[in-house]
Amino acid sequence: MPEMVSITIAGILTLGIMSFVYKDNPIYKFCESVFIGVSAGYWFVSIFYQSLLPQLTDKIGLTGELTDSALAYYRQTGSLASGQWFNLIAAGLGVMMLMRLLPKIGWISRWPLAFVIGSIAGLRLIGELQTNIMKQIKESILPLWAPQYADGSLNLAASLGQSLTNVVLVVGILTGVIYFFFSKEHKGVFGGAAKVGIWFLMVTFGAAFGLTVMSRMSLLIGRIDFLLRDWLHWLG
Amino acid sequence: MNFWEKFALLDRRIIFAFIFLALAVPLFYTIRQPIPVSPEGQAYYEAIENLPAGSKVLLSFDFDPPSSPELQPMAEATFKQLFTKNCKLVVIGLWPQGPQQAEKALASALKDPRFADKKLEYGVDYANLGFMAGEDVVIQKMNSDLPGTFPSDYKGNATVSLPIMQGVKNYKNFDFVINFSSGFPGTREWVQFCVDRSGSKMIAGNTAVQAPENYPYFRSGQLLGLLAGMKGAAEYETVSNQPGKGISFMGAQSVSHLIVMLFVILGNIAFFVSRRKK
Amino acid sequence: MRREIPLFITSVVGLIFIIRFFIPHEPFFSLENIAASWIQVIKAFAIWLGILNLLKVSLDKIYKKEKGWGYSGIIVFSFLAISIAGFFFPVWEGRPTGDSYIEHARKFQYPGTSFDWFYTYVYAPLSSTMFATLAFFIASASFRAFRARSFQATLLLLAGFVVMLGSVPVGNVIFGWLPQGWQVSEIADWVRNVPQVAGQRAIQIGIALGIISTSLRLILGIERSHLGGEA
Numbered sequence: 001m002p003e004m005v006s007i008t009i010a011g012i013l014t015l016g017i018m019s020f021v022y023k024d025n026p027i028y029k030f031c032e033s034v035f036i037g038v039s040a041g042y043w044f045v046s047i048f049y050q051s052l053l054p055q056l057t058d059k060i061g062l063t064g065e066l067t068d069s070a071l072a073y074y075r076q077t078g079s080l081a082s083g084q085w086f087n088l089i090a091a092g093l094g095v096m097m098l099m100r101l102l103p104k105i106g107w108i109s110r111w112p113l114a115f116v117i118g119s120i121a122g123l124r125l126i127g128e129l130q131t132n133i134m135k136q137i138k139e140s141i142l143p144l145w146a147p148q149y150a151d152g153s154l155n156l157a158a159s160l161g162q163s164l165t166n167v168v169l170v171v172g173i174l175t176g177v178i179y180f181f182f183s184k185e186h187k188g189v190f191g192g193a194a195k196v197g198i199w200f201l202m203v204t205f206g207a208a209f210g211l212t213v214m215s216r217m218s219l220l221i222g223r224i225d226f227l228l229r230d231w232l233h234w235l236g
Numbered sequence: 237m238n239f240w241e242k243f244a245l246l247d248r249r250i251i252f253a254f255i256f257l258a259l260a261v262p263l264f265y266t267i268r269q270p271i272p273v274s275p276e277g278q279a280y281y282e283a284i285e286n287l288p289a290g291s292k293v294l295l296s297f298d299f300d301p302p303s304s305p306e307l308q309p310m311a312e313a314t315f316k317q318l319f320t321k322n323c324k325l326v327v328i329g330l331w332p333q334g335p336q337q338a339e340k341a342l343a344s345a346l347k348d349p350r351f352a353d354k355k356l357e358y359g360v361d362y363a364n365l366g367f368m369a370g371e372d373v374v375i376q377k378m379n380s381d382l383p384g385t386f387p388s389d390y391k392g393n394a395t396v397s398l399p400i401m402q403g404v405k406n407y408k409n410f411d412f413v414i415n416f417s418s419g420f421p422g423t424r425e426w427v428q429f430c431v432d433r434s435g436s437k438m439i440a441g442n443t444a445v446q447a448p449e450n451y452p453y454f455r456s457g458q459l460l461g462l463l464a465g466m467k468g469a470a471e472y473e474t475v476s477n478q479p480g481k482g483i484s485f486m487g488a489q490s491v492s493h494l495i496v497m498l499f500v501i502l503g504n505i506a507f508f509v510s511r512r513k514k
Numbered sequence: 515m516r517r518e519i520p521l522f523i524t525s526v527v528g529l530i531f532i533i534r535f536f537i538p539h540e541p542f543f544s545l546e547n548i549a550a551s552w553i554q555v556i557k558a559f560a561i562w563l564g565i566l567n568l569l570k571v572s573l574d575k576i577y578k579k580e581k582g583w584g585y586s587g588i589i590v591f592s593f594l595a596i597s598i599a600g601f602f603f604p605v606w607e608g609r610p611t612g613d614s615y616i617e618h619a620r621k622f623q624y625p626g627t628s629f630d631w632f633y634t635y636v637y638a639p640l641s642s643t644m645f646a647t648l649a650f651f652i653a654s655a656s657f658r659a660f661r662a663r664s665f666q667a668t669l670l671l672l673a674g675f676v677v678m679l680g681s682v683p684v685g686n687v688i689f690g691w692l693p694q695g696w697q698v699s700e701i702a703d704w705v706r707n708v709p710q711v712a713g714q715r716a717i718q719i720g721i722a723l724g725i726i727s728t729s730l731r732l733i734l735g736i737e738r739s740h741l742g743g744e745a
Binding site for chain 3: 001006007009010011013014017018020021029030031032033034035036037038039040041042043044045046047048049051052053055056087089090091093094095097098100101107109110111112113114115116117118119120121122123124125126128129132133136137140165168169171172173175176177179180197198199200201202203204205206207208209210211212213214216217219220222223226
C-alpha cells in the first residue's frame with residue numbers, strides 16, 4: 001500500500017478520535033471500537049509469539065545453530081533443557097486460568113491465580129521493605145548542619161544552602177509520615193506537625209500537576225506534528 | 237451577570253481551540269531558546285559518558301506509542317551516545333510495544349553517518365530479545381537466569397546463539413542498565429528487583445507523569461541519572477549535542493504552559509470577583 | 515478444598531520468593547526459577563483471558579442485538595483483522611528459502627509486514643491520540659476547578675506554576691532578571707529534588723507499609739478476597 005494512503009488512514013483515525021473534544025459522535029465511537037479491537041489483537045498475537053512460544057516450545061536447536069559452549073552452558077545449568085517439561089505444567093495452569101470464562105468451572109482459575117498472587121506478595125514484601133523503606137530512610141538521615149569546604153576553608157553560602165536542603169528534606173519526610181499516621185488524633189504538637197506535612201504534600205502534588213500538564217501537552221504536540229508534518233506536509 | 241461571571245462559564249471548546257493553536261502555531265517557527273539542564277539530566281549524560289568503551293549495556297523499553305513523543309527522542313539520542321562509545325547493547329521489553337519502539341529508535345540511530353564506518357552488526361554489537369510477559373517476575377528472574385527468561389530474540393533466534401549473549405547469565409554480566417518507562421512495570425520495579433538486588437548501575441528515562449515517583453531514587457543514588465518527559469529529552473539532546481525532536485518541540489511546549497497558566501489565573505480572578513460580588 | 519488449596523499455593527509460592535532472598539542457594543534457587551517460569555506463562559494466559567473475555571462480551575452483545583451491537587461488531591472485526599495479519603503473515607508475504615514456517619512466523623512484526631502496518635498506521639495513531647486528547651481536558655479542568663481557596667491550595671498552585679515555568683525555556687526568558695542561582699529553572703530543580711522528594715518519600719513509605727502488611731496477610735491466608743465469592 002502506498003505510504004501516503006497509509007498515512008492518510010492514520011490521519012483520519014487521529015481526527016476521528018480528536019472529534020470527541022467537540023462532542024461524542026459516531027465517528028469517534030467507530031475509531032474507539034477499532035482501537036479496542038486492534039489493541040486486543042495486538043496483545044493476543046504478541047503474547048503468543050514472544051511469550052508463550054519461547055517459554056513452552058523453544059528447544060535447543062529448534063531455532064538457529066548453537067555453539068558447543070552454548071550447549072555446554074545449558075547442560076551445566078539445565079535452565080532450558082531440563083526445565084522444558086516443567087513448563088508444560090505451566091501451560092496446564094494457564095489453561096486452568098482460561099476456565100474463568102466458563103461460570104460452572106470458573107473456580108479452577110483460583111489455582112493459577114494463587115501462584116500469581118503468591119509471587120506478588122513474596123516479591124513485594126521484600127522489595128518494598130528493601131527499596132522503599134530501608135533505603136529511603138537511610139538516605140533521609142542527613143546532618144542538619146552540612147559544612148561545605150572550598151580550598152580548605154568553610155564556604156558559608158554553600159554550607160547554608162546544603163544545610164537548608166537537608167533540613168527541608170528531614171522535616172518534610174518526618175511531617176509527611178506523621179500526617180499519614182491516623183491512629184492518633186491530629187491535635188496539639190502532633191497536629192501541628194501533620195499540618196506542616198500537608199504543606200509538603202501540597203508542594204508534591206503541585207509539582208506532579210505541573211509535570212502532568214507537561215506530559216499531556218507533549219503527547220498532543222506529537223499528534224499535531226504528525227498531522228501537520230507527516231500527513232499534510234505543512235511543516236518543513 | 238458581569239463579565240467575570242460569564243467568563244467563568246466559558247465554553248470549554250474555546251479553551252480547546254486556544255490549546256490547539258498554542259501547540260500548532262509555534263511548530264511553524266524555529267524558536268531557539270537556551271535549554272537549561274537539570275542536575276538529573278546532566279547526571280544521565282555523564283553516567284553514559286563515563287562508561288568504559290565497549291561496555292555491555294542492557295536497555296529495557298517499557299513504553300507504548302502514546303509515550304513516544306517524550307521517550308523516543310531520549311532513546312534515539314541514548315543509542316547514538318552508546319554507539320559512539322562502542323558499547324554492546326542488548327534490548328528487552330516488558331511491554332510488547334517496547335521492542336518495536338526500540339527497533340524504530342535503533343533504525344534511526346543506525347542511519348547516522350557517524351556509525352556507517354563501524355559496520356555495526358546485529359547479534360554482535362546489538363541485539364533485541366523482544367518482549368516477555370511476567371512484569372516484575374521477569375526482572376527478578378533475570379537476577380539468576382537471563383537466557384532462560386528470554387530464550388529467543390525478536391527474530392526467533394535462540395538467545396544463546398547470539399555472540400553478544402555468550403557468557404551472559406544475569407545482570408552481573410552487564411556493566412550498565414538503562415530503562416525507558418511510562419508506567420507499570422517500569423523504573424520503580426527495576427530499582428526494586430534489579431538495582432537493589434544485584435547492585436547494578438542504572439539510569440532511567442521517564443514520562444513527566446511518572447518521573448515524580450522516581451526522583452527519590454535519584455536523590456538516594458539508586459538511580460544515577462533521570463530524564464523527565466520532553467524537557468528531559470531536550471536537556472539530553474542539548475548536553476550531548478544531538479539536536480532532535482525534544483529541542484524542536486520546546487517552543488510549542490513553552491507556549492502551551494503559558495496558556496494553561498493564563499487560564500488558571502483568569503479562572504481564579506473570575507472566581508474571586510464573583511465571590512466578592514456575592 | 516476449593517479455597518484451601520489456592521490459599522496453600524499462595525503461601526508456599528510467597529515463602530519461596532521470600533526465602534530465596536535470604537538463602538540464594540539450592541533448592542530455593544531452582545524453586546524460584548521454576549516458579550518464576552510458570553508465573554510468566556500464567557501471566558501470559560491471564561492477558562489472553564482478558565482478551566477472550568472482551569470477545570465473549572462483544573459476541574454476546576452482537577448475538578442479543580443489544581444497544582450498540584454494531585460497535586461490538588467493529589471490535590470483533592478489528593481483532594480478527596490484526597490477528598489474521600499476525601498469524602498468517604508467513605502465508606501471505608512469502609517465506610525465504612531456508613526458513614522453516616515457525617522461523618518465518620516469528621518475524622511477524624518486522625518492518626514491512628502486515629502486522630507492522632497495523633501497528634504503525636492503526637494502533638499507534640489511535641492509542642497516541644486517545645492519550646493526547648487528555649491535554650485538552652487537563653487545560654479545561656484546570657480552568658474550571660483549580661481555585662486558590664485556601665493556603666494549601668495556593669501552595670499547590672504556586673508549586674505547579676514554578677514547575678511548569680521551570681520546565682520550559684521561556685521561564686528563564688521571562689524571569690531572566692533574577693540573579694544566577696535563583697533562575698526559575700533552578701528554583702524548579704530545587705522544588706523537584708527537595709520538597710517534592712520529601713513528600714514523595716513520605717507517600718512511598720506509607721504505600722510500602724501498606725503493601726507489606728497486605729502481602730503478609732496474603733501469605734498467612736488472612737486476606738482471601740482474591741479468591742472471590744463462595745464455591
